[in-house]
Structures are given as structure tokens and as C-alpha cells.
Amino acid sequence: MESEIARLKTEYKSGGLPELIDEINEVIDSKSNHALEYGVLNQNGQLIAGSLSQFKLAEGWQILKLNRPINKTANEKALFLVRIIALPNHIWLGVGHDSGNINDAGEAIIQAFLWGFGLVIVLGIMGGIYISHAFLTKIDRITQSTQAIIAGDLSHRLTVSKNQDELDNLAFLLNRMLDKMGTLIANVQQVSNDIAHDLRTPVSRLKFRLEAALMSNLSEEQYKEQIASAITEADTILETFSALLRISQIESQSRRSGFKMINLSDIVIAVVDALNPAAEEQGKIIAFDIEQACELYGDKELMTQLVFNLLENAIVHTPEHSGITVNLRAFDDWVELIIADHGPGITEAQRQKVFQRFYRLEQSRTRPGNGLGLSIVAAIVDLHNGKIVLSDNYPGLKAVLNFRKKTDQFTSV
Numbered sequence: 001m002e003s004e005i006a007r008l009k010t011e012y013k014s015g016g017l018p019e020l021i022d023e024i025n026e027v028i029d030s031k032s033n034h035a036l037e038y039g040v041l042n043q044n045g046q047l048i049a050g051s052l053s054q055f056k057l058a059e060g061w062q063i064l065k066l067n068r069p070i071n072k073t074a075n076e077k078a079l080f081l082v083r084i085i086a087l088p089n090h091i092w093l094g095v096g097h098d099s100g101n102i103n104d105a106g107e108a109i110i111q112a113f114l115w116g117f118g119l120v121i122v123l124g125i126m127g128g129i130y131i132s133h134a135f136l137t138k139i140d141r142i143t144q145s146t147q148a149i150i151a152g153d154l155s156h157r158l159t160v161s162k163n164q165d166e167l168d169n170l171a172f173l174l175n176r177m178l179d180k181m182g183t184l185i186a187n188v189q190q191v192s193n194d195i196a197h198d199l200r201t202p203v204s205r206l207k208f209r210l211e212a213a214l215m216s217n218l219s220e221e222q223y224k225e226q227i228a229s230a231i232t233e234a235d236t237i238l239e240t241f242s243a244l245l246r247i248s249q250i251e252s253q254s255r256r257s258g259f260k261m262i263n264l265s266d267i268v269i270a271v272v273d274a275l276n277p278a279a280e281e282q283g284k285i286i287a288f289d290i291e292q293a294c295e296l297y298g299d300k301e302l303m304t305q306l307v308f309n310l311l312e313n314a315i316v317h318t319p320e321h322s323g324i325t326v327n328l329r330a331f332d333d334w335v336e337l338i339i340a341d342h343g344p345g346i347t348e349a350q351r352q353k354v355f356q357r358f359y360r361l362e363q364s365r366t367r368p369g370n371g372l373g374l375s376i377v378a379a380i381v382d383l384h385n386g387k388i389v390l391s392d393n394y395p396g397l398k399a400v401l402n403f404r405k406k407t408d409q410f411t412s413v
Contacts, residue, residue, distance in 0.1 A: 043090035318343035
């Protein structure tokens with residue numbers, strides 16, 4: 001309508017009123033734009049051309065009801081939307097359009113909206129029922145699994161679907177927690193069995209010596225020797241209990257509260273300096289290549305004990321005049337420590353067993369010890385979320401340890 005108004009206004013300017021009348025009559029006769037109605041009025045409101053004569057002489061938009069049916073039934077008035085402008089010489093031009101089409105479009109839009117709204121409600125209800133059913137089903141499975149675990153089936157685990165939604169993530173975390181609890185319970189049972197098995201011999205030996213001393217007619221000097229031997233045996237037992245308590249303390253992860261940035265390079269150098277005299281007495285050489293300022297987030301005392309235990313094992317379990325190497329390197333976000341020797345090594349089948357409490361290799365049973373040194377190492381590595389791998393050094397044993405530098409980079413081993 002605006003476009004038609006602009007076109008007719010141009011015709012009027014170029015040819016005056018006769019040109020405007022001819023153009024309107026030509027359009028009406030040709031019915032090229034049959035949806036539009038036209039009206040040209042003079043200043044007295046008299047119709048000069050076209051058929052629209054009821055609009056007010058005022059520029060703007062007006063709504064008219066016409067008796068002539070335009071796309072309507074014979075008894076219904078047509079509702080027209082008319083655009084009126086004033087032309088020079090007090091001439092008024094109006095172009096109208098049947099607003100019934102607009103109403104029909106509006107009704108179609110409203111109907112489509114109502115259908116869409118109804119469809120959304122139906123789909124929402126169906127979706128809600130489906131989601132509620134799936135949610136309650138998963139809750140029921142979690143409840144059943146929990147009841148089975150409470151009943152004593154500690155090997156039971158929660159079902160985790162492939163959807164990976166919030167409940168699946170919760171079930172996954174609960175399963176990890178149950179795995180950790182199962183490991184701890186198994187460790188407690190294993191420790192109890194190990195204590196009963198491995199401490200029975202020294203306790204029995206201590207009891208036998210004391211009974212033998214009590215039943216024998218010994219001199220004062222001999223009694224002192226028996227008492228000293230008994231004290232040595234008791235100290236060995238107490239050292240074993242202290243090591244077990246230390247492992248339990250480390251595995252409880254309570255030591256993490258005291259973590260801070262530590263310089264592992266200084267720790268390794270200090271341990272090497274401390275054990276180097278013992279190695280030299282046996283003709284063993286400790287060769288080291290330690291990168292400076294290798295820092296990580298951890299416990300200084302525990303890391304010192306870790307390096308000490310590994311290096312001491314290498315010294316004790318290697319033949320005389322053999323070599324031991326210590327290497328420390330820092331990378332972008334992790335630190336690597338390697339301690340290797342040229343001793344008898346450990347078979348692949350036994351490399352994981354040596355981290356168990358009281359486990360000792362056959363060739364080590366004749367040497368002093370309680371089989372807890374590497375158990376402490378494994379607990380410290382786990383506390384620092386590190387990783388330790390034993391491999392063949394051709395010949396000998398190589399221990400490779402990796403530690404993340406920062407706590408936000410910790411991952412479970």
C-alpha cells in the first residue's frame with residue numbers, strides 16, 4: 001500500500017490530477033492489483049476517481065466498513081485498511097486493502113500457535129513421564145544395590161548406563177568409593193593375616209629364649225646375654241609394628257594436609273650423601289645425575305624416606321663392587337626419578353608382589369629386614385598420586401617413579 005501510494009504520488013506530480021485519474025482507472029480496468037481499492041477526493045470530500053469515498057480527509061491510517069463485499073459474503077460488510085495522503089491543490093488520495101486477509105492470517109497464526117502450544121504440552125507431559133520413569137528406575141537400582149551391599153555383598157556394584165547423566169556419574173563415583181573401601185578392607189585382612197603369620201615366629205622365638213633362660217641354671221653373665229638377645233628380638237618386633245603403623249598413617253592420606261612445594265633434588269642429593277659411605281665400604285659406586293631445582297608438591301619427610309628405602313635396597317641387594325645409578329629429571333608438569341642397580345633383579349611375576357606387606361624374595365630371607373620397606377614406598381607413592389614401575393636393567397633392577405608437580409594435576413594410580 002505504501003508502495004502504491006508513492007507511485008501514484010509520483011504520477012500526480014508529473015501529470016497532475018488527470019494523469020492520476022487515468023492511472024487509477026487503468027489499474028481498476030486491468031485488475032492488475034485487484035486486492036487494492038482507490039479513492040481520490042477533493043477538498044469537499046467529493047469522489048473524483050476510484051471507489052473509496054468514505055475516508056476522512058486526514059493523513060494516516062483509517063479503517064473503513066464498506067457495503068460492497070470484497071472477498072466476503074453478500075450480507076457482510078468488508079473491513080478495509082486505508083492509507084490516506086494529502087496531495088497539492090487540496091486533493092486527497094486513499095489506497096485501501098481488504099483487512100479480512102490480515103484477519104485470516106492472524107487467525108491462522110493463532111491457530112498454529114494453539115496447535116503448537118498443545119503439542120508442546122503433550123510432548124512435555126510425555127517427556128516428563130519418560131524422564132520420571134527413567135529417574136525412578138535408576139533410583140530403584142541404586143537402592144537395590146545399596147541394600148545388597150548393606151546385606152554383606154561387598155563385591156556388588158551399582159549399574160552404570162551409557163547415558164553418562166548425573167546419576168550415572170554418581171553411581172560411577174560410588175563404585176570407585178566401594179572399590180577403594182574393598183581394597184582397604186582387603187588390606188586390613190591381609191595385614192591381620194600377615195601379622196599373625198610373620199610375627200608369630202619372632203614372638204615364639206622370644207618366648208622360647210625366655211623360657212629356656214628361666215629353666216636353665218645360668219650365670220649372671222649368661223642371664224645378661226639372654227636378656228640382651230630378648231631385647232633385640234623385642235626391638236625387631238616393635239620396629240615391625242612401627243612400620244605397620246606408619247604405612248597405615250600414610251594410607252589414611254592424613255599427611256596430605258601438610259603438603260607444600262619441596263625441592264626433590266636436594267632430598268635425593270642428601271640421601272645419596274648419607275648412604276654413599278655404606279656403599280663405599282662394600283666397594284659399590286653410586287653414580288648420580290640430578291637436575292637442579294626439581295620441585296613438586298608433597299611431604300619432605302616421606303619423600304626422603306622413599307628415596308632412602310629404594311637406595312638402601314639397591315645397596316643391600318647387589319653384589320660387591322657393583323654399580324648403582326640415580327637419575328632425576330624435571331619435565332613440563334611432572335618429575336621422574338630413576339634408581340637402577342646391577343644386582344640379581346626381580347622376576348616379572350614378583351615385581352608387584354614385592355610391594356605387599358611382609359613379602360620377601362627367597363634370596364632376601366637370610367638378610368635382616370621385615371619385608372615392609374617397599375610397602376612403605378608404595379604407600380608414599382600412592383599418597384603423592386605418583387606412579388612406580390619396576391623393570392629389568394639388564395642385569396639388575398630399575399625403579400622408575402613419576403610425580404606430578406601440582407595438586408590440580410593429581411590423578412589416581
